Amino acid sequence: MGLKPTYGRVSRYGLVAYASSLDQIGPLTRTVGDAALLLQAIAGHDPLDSTCAEVAVPDYTAGLREGLRGVRIGVPKEYFVAGLDPEVERAVRGAVEKAAELGAELVEVSLPHTPYAVGVYYLTATAEASSNLGRYDGVHYGHRAEGAASIVDLFSQSRREGFGEEVKRRIMLGTYALSAGYYDAYYLRALRVRRLIKQDFDRAFERVDVIAAPTAPTAAFALGAMADDPLEMYLTDIYTISCNLAGLPGISLPCGLTGDGRPVGLQLFSPAFSEERLLGVAGALEGVLGPAGAPPNL
Amino acid sequence: MDTELILGFEIHTELKTASKIFCGCPTVFGAPPNTQVCPVCLGLPGVLPVLNERAVEFALRTALALGCDIPGRATFDRKNYHYPDLPKNYQISQNYHPFGTGGAVEITLRDGTAKRIRINNIHLEEDAGKLLHSEVPGADWSVVDLNRAGVPLIEIVTEPDFRTPEEAQVFMQTMRSILRYIDVSDCKMQEGSLRFEANISVRRRGDTALGPKVEIKNLNSTKTVLRCIEHEFERQTEMLERGERVAQETRLWDEVRGCTVAMRSKEFANDYRYFPDPDLVPVLITAEMRERVAASLPELPAPRRRRFAEEFGLPEYDAAILTVDRAVADYFEEAVRICGKAKPVSNIIMTDVLAHLNDHGLDMEDFPVPARSLAALIGLMEEGVISTKIAKTVLRRMIETGKEPRQIVEEEGLIQISDTPALEAIVDQVIAANAAAAEEYRAGKDKAKGRLVGEIMKASRGKANPALVNELIDRRLRG
Ligand SMILES: [Zn+2]
Numbered sequence: 088m089g090l091k092p093t094y095g096r097v098s099r100y101g102l103v104a105y106a107s108s109l110d111q112i113g114p115l116t117r118t119v120g121d122a123a124l125l126l127q128a129i130a131g132h133d134p135l136d137s138t139c140a141e142v143a144v145p146d147y148t149a150g151l152r153e154g155l156r157g158v159r160i161g162v163p164k165e166y167f168v169a170g171l172d173p174e175v176e177r178a179v180r181g182a183v184e185k186a187a188e189l190g191a192e193l194v195e196v197s198l199p200h201t202p203y204a205v206g207v208y209y210l211t212a213t214a215e216a217s218s219n220l221g222r223y224d225g226v227h228y229g230h231r232a233e234g235a236a237s238i239v240d241l242f243s244q245s246r247r248e249g250f251g252e253e254v255k256r257r258i259m260l261g262t263y264a265l266s267a268g269y270y271d272a273y274y275l276r277a278l279r280v281r282r283l284i285k286q287d288f289d290r291a292f293e294r295v296d297v298i299a300a301p302t303a304p305t306a307a308f309a310l311g312a313m314a315d316d317p318l319e320m321y322l323t324d325i326y327t328i329s330c331n332l333a334g335l336p337g338i339s340l341p342c343g344l345t346g347d348g349r350p351v352g353l354q355l356f357s358p359a360f361s362e363e364r365l366l367g368v369a370g371a372l373e374g375v376l377g378p379a380g381a382p383p384n385l
Numbered sequence: 386m387d388t389e390l391i392l393g394f395e396i397h398t399e400l401k402t403a404s405k406i407f408c409g410c411p412t413v414f415g416a417p418p419n420t421q422v423c424p425v426c427l428g429l430p431g432v433l434p435v436l437n438e439r440a441v442e443f444a445l446r447t448a449l450a451l452g453c454d455i456p457g458r459a460t461f462d463r464k465n466y467h468y469p470d471l472p473k474n475y476q477i478s479q480n481y482h483p484f485g486t487g488g489a490v491e492i493t494l495r496d497g498t499a500k501r502i503r504i505n506n507i508h509l510e511e512d513a514g515k516l517l518h519s520e521v522p523g524a525d526w527s528v529v530d531l532n533r534a535g536v537p538l539i540e541i542v543t544e545p546d547f548r549t550p551e552e553a554q555v556f557m558q559t560m561r562s563i564l565r566y567i568d569v570s571d572c573k574m575q576e577g578s579l580r581f582e583a584n585i586s587v588r589r590r591g592d593t594a595l596g597p598k599v600e601i602k603n604l605n606s607t608k609t610v611l612r613c614i615e616h617e618f619e620r621q622t623e624m625l626e627r628g629e630r631v632a633q634e635t636r637l638w639d640e641v642r643g644c645t646v647a648m649r650s651k652e653f654a655n656d657y658r659y660f661p662d663p664d665l666v667p668v669l670i671t672a673e674m675r676e677r678v679a680a681s682l683p684e685l686p687a688p689r690r691r692r693f694a695e696e697f698g699l700p701e702y703d704a705a706i707l708t709v710d711r712a713v714a715d716y717f718e719e720a721v722r723i724c725g726k727a728k729p730v731s732n733i734i735m736t737d738v739l740a741h742l743n744d745h746g747l748d749m750e751d752f753p754v755p756a757r758s759l760a761a762l763i764g765l766m767e768e769g770v771i772s773t774k775i776a777k778t779v780l781r782r783m784i785e786t787g788k789e790p791r792q793i794v795e796e797e798g799l800i801q802i803s804d805t806p807a808l809e810a811i812v813d814q815v816i817a818a819n820a821a822a823a824e825e826y827r828a829g830k831d832k833a834k835g836r837l838v839g840e841i842m843k844a845s846r847g848k849a850n851p852a853l854v855n856e857l858i859d860r861r862l863r864g
Contacts, residue, residue, distance in 0.1 A: 099433060100431070100432070100433050101431045102431055103430040103431050104430070104431070104664075106663075107662075107663035107664050108663035134435065135433060135435060136433050136435075137433065137434070137435055137436065137664065137665050137666050138433075138663070138664065138665075138666060214660060215660075215663055217465075217658075218463050218465050218475050218658070218660070221465060221467065221473060221474030221475055222428050222430070222472060222473045222474050224467060224474055226469045226529070227427065227428070227472055227529075228429070238469060239467075242467050262658065265465070265658035265659075265660050266656055266658060267656045267658075270658075270659075270660070274660055
């Protein structure tokens with residue numbers, strides 16, 4: 088399973104920057120208990136990261152045995168729409184029903200700006216990446232092209248040779264989004280919509296404790312399967328991006344397999360700096376859904 | 386063609402903080418290359434900036450001293466461009482919400498007229514490193530020194546309010562004076578801690594639209610800036626006269642050839658793609674913070690000059706010179722507080738003290754004679770113990786020996802001869818030895834008296850009381 092802590096919960100110092108306003112270090116573990124232990128070790132303020140919050144670190148393992156009685160679980164209607172693989176929907180709804188059987192209250196919620204998340208994410212992330220990756224130019228460290236005739240050639244040849252296709256694509260997208268004349272229409276507008284997405288969550292969390300949704304619209308696909316269609320691949324991020332843009336904690340755990348044995352993910356979100364609640368609910372669900380099991384033999 | 390100069394400045398000044406703006410590295414000038422660096426200012430992967438609060442305070446001091454509006458919230462932006470002296474290939478600067486906007490500097494021109502130069506904005510940013518180019522002819526490499534990378538800079542951007550080189554010159558002095566008063570920078574142009582970039586355009590007098598502006602870099606002294614302005618004004622005027630269009634471009638000042646040359650536009654045709662730096666949080670500027678910084682500001686040069694003229698009854702000229710440098714003005718005030726004689730103190734500072742500093746390339750802080758001792762020297766003059774002329778000699782000895790003036794006067798027998806019989810003897814001796822001059826003076830030629838006075842001063846080793854000498858000559862020859 089994977090836990091993405093609240094933005095600012097874990098220091099980014101030492102993390103190679105991709106999209107600085109979204110980057111956040113989190114545990115990838117076999118069990119929820121392990122995720123709690125690891126988060127316990129890495130969370131907290133760091134004077135070397137100005138965006139790292141000065142919020143007290145609670146005991147993340149304390150809530151793991153609390154159960155689901157009385158927990159209000161929000162089910163966002165925008166996450167169960169056309170494009171969602173029926174097998175994925177069945178597994179996710181099944182997991183949520185089990186939570187209800189254990190005493191959780193299911194509440195339908197709405198996150199109306201969800202459809203804009205992919206666009207906002209790819210403008211914000213690529214813009215920041217285009218700047219963060221500027222330092223890899225062959226002058227001070229890293230790959231340096233041979234035989235460049237001028238400094239400008241050294242920059243462009245080193246970067247052309249050193250970066251992969253997907254990275255180059257994102258640098259170009261981001262550079263374009265920040266260009267004079269486009270900044271207001273793209274980057275600035277993306278920042279505004281990002282605030283609306285955050286407000287969606289704030290409103291929903293007035294009524295529920297956590298939100299449950301599919302992690303991705305499909306089950307896991309094979310490595311490289313979508314390399315020729317980047318846009319299609321970007322769209323598979325649609326459900327995980329919103330909590331990232333809102334800076335909220337999210338956790339994804341396996342909730343079943345498709346007919347052909349591919350794993351399906353269920354994710355939970357909770358308000359900022361409430362990882363202990365998220366881990367408690369995930370831990371209880373893990374208990375009913377069973378362990379992740381061995382990776383399927385593909 | 387009757388044209389007029391339109392000029393604005395971008396001023397970069399390095400702040401004298403002990404450490405860099407986003408890391409703890411020291412900022413000492415002249416250290417061996419790449420010895421004042423760390424992962425943050427080297428721009429290594431994975432590092433993050435942490436803002437130096439002292440730099441913020443300096444930015445606020447500057448903004449307040451120049452009368453800028455201070456926002457409630459200032460933010461940092463990334464200015465993206467590729468250059469080998471910029472390790473991250475972006476500079477952390479301020480584009481959208483700088484520490485100050487608006488504001489103005491008042492300058493006083495040589496004919497006494499005042500002019501307001503408007504400030505567009507003041508922002509805080511990090512300096513870049515330095516490229517050292519090979520001096521081997523044909524070498525195809527340069528090396529990079531990153532000691533300066535990350536040193537805090539304030540950039541002050543003026544409106545295009547200058548119309549003459551004189552205005553530019555007075556402004557540069559005034560700006561340096563203000564920045565030194567508020568103690569944010571040592572403003573050494575030779576070391577690059579104060580740098581001016583000029584934006585120059587020329588238009589036909591009477592036109593209201595601004596022409597394309599030419600940005601000029603690499604100006605490392607006041608003299609260079611003035612030469613460059615004059616050259617660029619002529620160059621653009623000639624282009625207009627020939628009916629050519631002036632290109633909007635960046636040009637470099639070539640000190641050797643004494644002209645500006647175009648930079649290769651390929652390398653510098655930049656779209657900086659500013660966007661808010663996600664690694665830094667906004668700086669919230671509270672009213673309390675603003676008041677605390679405002680209260681820490683000293684009296685600035687312009688009001689101090691006016692006060693010197695009024696309070697001490699000094700001529701405008703004296704008041705202006707004494708207040709250029711804060712340490713000089715402080716020194717003057719302390720000496721006057723002790724001896725109570727403003728004009729004599731002003732005279733000796735403006736001539737002897739400033740000349741000594743100038744000749745030796747010293748700052749006021751390095752002057753070995755304390756204000757108290759200078760006041761004692763003025764006291765001896767006022768009491769008639771020594772003459773003005775001897776006072777200069779005594780001051781020189783004070784600088785050399787560090788002794789107090791009275792001790793020097795006594796040890797070296799420099800006390801003024803105001804004793805009439807003693808002086809009469811010298812006067813008679815000189816008149817006898819210079820009979821021709823004495824005769825001329827007696828016959829009504831006033832000029833001849835000067836020769837006699839000179840001889841008497843020489844004979845008395847400068848110690849004769851000049852007023853008494855004049856009186857005695859007249860008594861002897863015209864009595
Ligand atoms: Zn450093």
